[in-house]
Amino acid sequence: xTVYETDVPGVGKKFEVEIGGDERLVVLLHHDGKREVxxxxxxxxxxxxxxxxxxxxxxxxxxxxxxxxxxxxxxxNVGVPLGGAIIEWLDVGEGSxxxxxxxxxxxxxxxxxxxxxxxxxxxxxxxxxxxxETIAAGDILVTLGTREEQSAAGSLVSDDG
Amino acid sequence: MAELLLELGVAVAAIALxxxxxxxxxxxxxxxxxxxxxxxxxxxxxAPVGVTLPVVAYGEVIQLLAExxxxxxxFFLGLEFSVDQLLRDRRKITAVGLIDFAVNFxxxxxxxxxxxxxxxxxxxxxxxxxxxxxxxxxxxxxxxGWIANDESAPILGTLVFEDILIAVYLAxxxxxxxxxxxxxxxxxxxxxxxxxxxxxxVAWYGSAxxxxxxxxxxxxxxxxxxxxxxxxxxxxxxxxxxxxxxAAFFFGTGLSQTSxxxxxxxxxxxxxxxxxxxxxxxxxxxxxxxxxxxxxxxLVVAVVTTTAGKLVSGxxxxxxxxxxxxxxxxxxxxxxxxxxxxxxxxxxxxxVGTGRLGSVLPAFAVGYVxxxxxxxxxxxxxxxxxxxxxxxxxx
Numbered sequence: 001x002t003v004y005e006t007d008v009p010g011v012g013k014k015f016e017v018e019i020g021g022d023e024r025l026v027v028l029l030h031h032d033g034k035r036e037v038x039x040x041x042x043x044x045x046x047x048x049x050x051x052x053x054x055x056x057x058x059x060x061x062x063x064x065x066x067x068x069x070x071x072x073x074x075x076x077n078v079g080v081p082l083g084g085a086i087i088e089w090l091d092v093g094e095g096s097x098x099x100x101x102x103x104x105x106x107x108x109x110x111x112x113x114x115x116x117x118x119x120x121x122x123x124x125x126x127x128x129x130x131x132x133e134t135i136a137a138g139d140i141l142v143t144l145g146t147r148e149e150q151s152a153a154g155s156l157v158s159d160d161g
Numbered sequence: 162m163a164e165l166l167l168e169l170g171v172a173v174a175a176i177a178l179x180x181x182x183x184x185x186x187x188x189x190x191x192x193x194x195x196x197x198x199x200x201x202x203x204x205x206x207x208a209p210v211g212v213t214l215p216v217v218a219y220g221e222v223i224q225l226l227a228e229x230x231x232x233x234x235x236f237f238l239g240l241e242f243s244v245d246q247l248l249r250d251r252r253k254i255t256a257v258g259l260i261d262f263a264v265n266f267x268x269x270x271x272x273x274x275x276x277x278x279x280x281x282x283x284x285x286x287x288x289x290x291x292x293x294x295x296x297x298x299x300x301x302x303x304x305x306g307w308i309a310n311d312e313s314a315p316i317l318g319t320l321v322f323e324d325i326l327i328a329v330y331l332a333x334x335x336x337x338x339x340x341x342x343x344x345x346x347x348x349x350x351x352x353x354x355x356x357x358x359x360x361x362x363v364a365w366y367g368s369a370x371x372x373x374x375x376x377x378x379x380x381x382x383x384x385x386x387x388x389x390x391x392x393x394x395x396x397x398x399x400x401x402x403x404x405x406x407x408a409a410f411f412f413g414t415g416l417s418q419t420s421x422x423x424x425x426x427x428x429x430x431x432x433x434x435x436x437x438x439x440x441x442x443x444x445x446x447x448x449x450x451x452x453x454x455x456x457x458x459x460l461v462v463a464v465v466t467t468t469a470g471k472l473v474s475g476x477x478x479x480x481x482x483x484x485x486x487x488x489x490x491x492x493x494x495x496x497x498x499x500x501x502x503x504x505x506x507x508x509x510x511x512x513v514g515t516g517r518l519g520s521v522l523p524a525f526a527v528g529y530v531x532x533x534x535x536x537x538x539x540x541x542x543x544x545x546x547x548x549x550x551x552x553x554x555x556x
Contacts, residue, residue, distance in 0.1 A: 006246065006314070008299060008317060009241040009242070009243070009295055009317070009320060010295060010296065011303065014308060016309075026308075026309035028303070028309070031430075032427065038308075038309035040310065043311055046310055047309030047310050048306070049309075
């Protein structure tokens, strides 16, 4: 891969990156941090402006391209805030101590303080379940509670709880 | 004081308005600033149709700000001047630069001689029609996206060559124009080159010193040091009879060796933009419109021949870089706009003020830059239609 660097007076620097054959990616780096990116399929065709980024965005996108910046959405911490309380989705694994117990027996409410507002079971959802509803492996408990309560419920339901 | 402040307010507000209008119709701001100056200037072009605008006098404040505009235009030219690039592509840049110079400076010289101008007047005229506007050309390169194509290399190469040539040319002309007799002129040239030689030596060997001098955490102190020292150098040059613009250029190249370049560009370019806008405005202010009619023939001849000149030199330059016909023609079209440097040259001529230099040339320059900056923008916008038409005509 060859990169050609040119100074553009009054503007900044231009980088041309060979990306196979005559095809080039052209990056214009303005002094104010703005980046314009052009793509040129071959030397006979005119370049097409792909996008423009400001300095901060360009650095983040650059890091993603580089593979250095990857911040996955943390599924363990998905929560919908409701004032002081949040909603969480707790997976009930095969080895969870609450499997085959009713909601009342499981103590999810009495021991941790969260309310189970729904149970997702495969494609169907059991809204506002009765205390007599039996929890099965593979269920997802939708719980409402404070952060501490959610944390306690999480450790109660988890496999090694 | 109130009167001065009000006048400056009117001037800057008019510049702002002109710039906004130019942006709306997609034209370069430089002709718009000049027109704003013409309209508010003492010649009152709108008075016959019953419109009387507040008149801004070409007073000391405007003159000083305009002078700073010249200084900072050239300072940034030096700052952004890439010695590396010049050395890396020196053969091609020299080739296209010489083609451009021979064709376009040649046309200017021929026009001057044909109209019976003196040697000095012809030299000013030739320089004025020769040099393209870096500001307008680079801006249109980015807007059209040509910057990412192959034609940008010969265009930028030509600009680099023109930039250094105009610095040398300004130095020579300033020295020659200030001295009366040949001997006095010789002494002026000597002083100029001693001063500039010293300045280049300081610029070249003093970069470590500049590096330390401008190192400060405070943006405010940084701007003050850059603006203060640049103005001081320019003023000292002028006091010695050397072109202040050229001194600022060399000072800029000195700073281009340091790590401060980007910070200067970020913090000081707003000051340059303000001063330069006042400079273009002041050019309009100081133009006597009644003289424009007198230069109409010259203007038409110059516009037609020098537009053709840039097309010819551009096509040849494109060939040097191995471009196809369409891209080569674009090189020529892209380089048509003239602007800030033509006006810097004419500001120097007006300062000399003898013969045609003081009267005819400034009026001509304003008309010429107005037409060429607009024609240039239009040619670039219609480039594809033009190349298609030429291809069709060739069958």
